Amino acid sequence: MLIFACCARNNPKADPILQGTITSYNEFGAAMLSFTEADMSAAGFTLGDVISISLDSRQLTMPYYDGFYTRNGEFLCVAYPTYPSICFTANNTGLPEEYIGLEDFPVTVKLEKKGGCIDVQKALSMKYTNVRTDYPQLSDAAFANARAVSAGRIGPGKLYRSSSPFSNEIGRSAYVSEFLAKEKVKSVLNLTDTQEKMQGYDMPAYSTTLWNSGNVILCPLKADPTADSYNDALIEALKELPSHPAPYLVHCTEGKDRTGYVCALLEGLCGASYEEIVADYLLTYYNYFDKTPQKDSDVCNALVSLRLNTCLMHYAGVSDESKLPEVNYSVAFSSYLFSHGMNQAQLNALIQALE
Template identity: 30%
Template sequence: MKKTASLFLALTLVLSLTLPVSAAEETSYPVLEGGVQEIQKYGNLVLDIDPAEVEKGGYTYGDLLCLTVDGTEYEMPLCTNYSDVDTGSLVLRDSEGVLIAAINMGDFATTSGLATKVAAEDGSYTWVFPEGKSLEDVSVTLSMKEPGGYYDQYLIHQLTRTDNRADYASDAVFANFRNVAVGDLGENALFRSSSPVNNELGRASYADALAKASNIQAVMNLADSDALIESYIAADGFNSPYYQSLFEAGKVKALNLGVDFTAADFKSGLAEGLRFLSEHEGPYLVHCNEGKDRAGFTSALLECLMGATYEEVVADYMTTYVNYYHLEAGSEQYEAVKNSNIVSILTTITGAKAGTDLSKVDLAAAAADYIRSAGLTQAELDTLRANLSKDYSLPTEETPAEPPEETPAEEPAAQTPPQNTYTVASGDCLWSIAQKLYGTGTRWPELYEANRTIIHDPNQIQIGQVLTVPAA
């Protein structure tokens, strides 16, 4: 399928979705018939339906189709790559002029019962069909299930990112680390990030340094078990000492949750983590592996509980996608992620019907109901709310004034450093300096980024260093 034609069809689809229902209903799509040319090594079916005929019939990428194979119907989206769907999901792939029905990381022929793969000792293989059947007997029909029914997910699967620190504006952006400061959340009470302990993405040490600078005191680890955390700590190259100290002090709750937010074990496990926060003082850190899905759900729930608006919750959730994928607000992919992810999350939390205007829902009441239904008592919920509303800012350290030294008359007076610099004094750290200069310690990464030529470790600054201070 030519890219230009495909782009035109995709734009046509987007425009068609704005038409009245009656106009959309008048659109008809031909039922295409054919067979199977070949079963590939991994069980993919190569169809003899010409992709040009699919395009001519008005089908385009992101449509949800019905593929009937030998009398059995399957729903699958029309896409360009196997990775356009989740692992284990069906996909109809337009691959350089060939139409292929497959399961991403799976075996469609075997799973469907169409044929059985028999391997020989020399590594060759054959596909054996049920008695009386052959490849030539397999019939296939293709029809429309829902135009654009997979389009948002298709766009989301086109997102790509790197794990190279140099491709990101700051350590905080790279580690997806930030203070969640919306609604009635206290100053520096709640933070979220990618994993500071699992270094699979190369971000752990950055998140760990940021956690230390933010004085994190209690952690909800949504991704790992205690055993997994211990294995990360024991691994060669482990470089998250602050997280290790929190874990060994019993300040990390390892929940090992899945990503099905509707599952009972997810909800009960989440309750354990929230109860842990109610029993410990902050500042708090919530993380999973990427800080994107499970951390996104949990952060949204806590933001709702603490009175954040719908717009604030959505903006915080989408910051992760801006950080990782450089999405621009209002772009097609941005809206696709928003509608597929955070809108779905808030619908789950509130129990609202699909399509409800969530900006008009009492999110705080809905979040409280959700948390109580997960297993927290009202007393635990009240304590959690009180903890999250506290101001956890580090106190500003006063440096005792020293009497001025007498300067000989013949010597010129010492010059005052310009206002855009700061000289590190005893007891200073980047957090406390940011607190003095900006009124919040959470802006310490700006100081670090502006002084990377003289600060090699943000946790180790030297008395007497003259720091460049970015404009407030």
């Protein structure tokens, strides 16, 4: 419940303040607050502001955005379009343990710098719809963010990526299912669903066939490729993947973040260049937001730097972002997998399954 909104509406010179509580936590470890974007706006906050969140004596400074526009692990406050209220989290990692389990805990939001992050907000604020007719320029497959992955030595018809073929949360599952049937996909690496979730879906026909085949590997992940828990689970799933028949699909909900990171890893293992990995990653932003490097270079550069490059630097063991175009990803990513529990035979089987 919203406890207090400051008098900024009555006194334009007053710094915005909003007080409420943590009402719950979502599945990604983000704290859901008791106020909405409308409440923030009424109190005098705007997207792109730098704010502080106080919990007793603890105070954190962070940006206020309508999306997750920071590097992994950085704090932010988000008015995400599909969330019922404001969320406070650390991007992709979820909140640290000391901020978990604080339901009903009082929270105070204050303005620190008006418009302090407005450039990032303007560059990366992108919204998509779930209405097919809003995308007349796209094929059904592109609307579903479904496509073949062919970077490096990945063989034709071996690997695909998409939004979810099982959940219709974003209105695309039927289009994905039709695409998978056409491409005769046989196995799925599902990066978002648990067994319990899968049992609750009303799936399209071919998606049901895939699920009933026993060739769907469930590997629900947060979108933090630098986390040990992420990579422990992913590497176990990648060890299992070659035991299932090709062609393979990798998907999450949108086929954007988690799918993008896993496909980047697989592309690199199969000898893809930095340029190939980036090109495939950015196709998703054309499918959802009509963004291309040719006409939206600032946006695309920011997306790659904030999201994809963080993943590549972690897997490649590179600390200097400018060195990423020079990396031999096949060697670097293989070394990463070896150091995290995959042996040579398992790596060979994975690469052979994809080439």
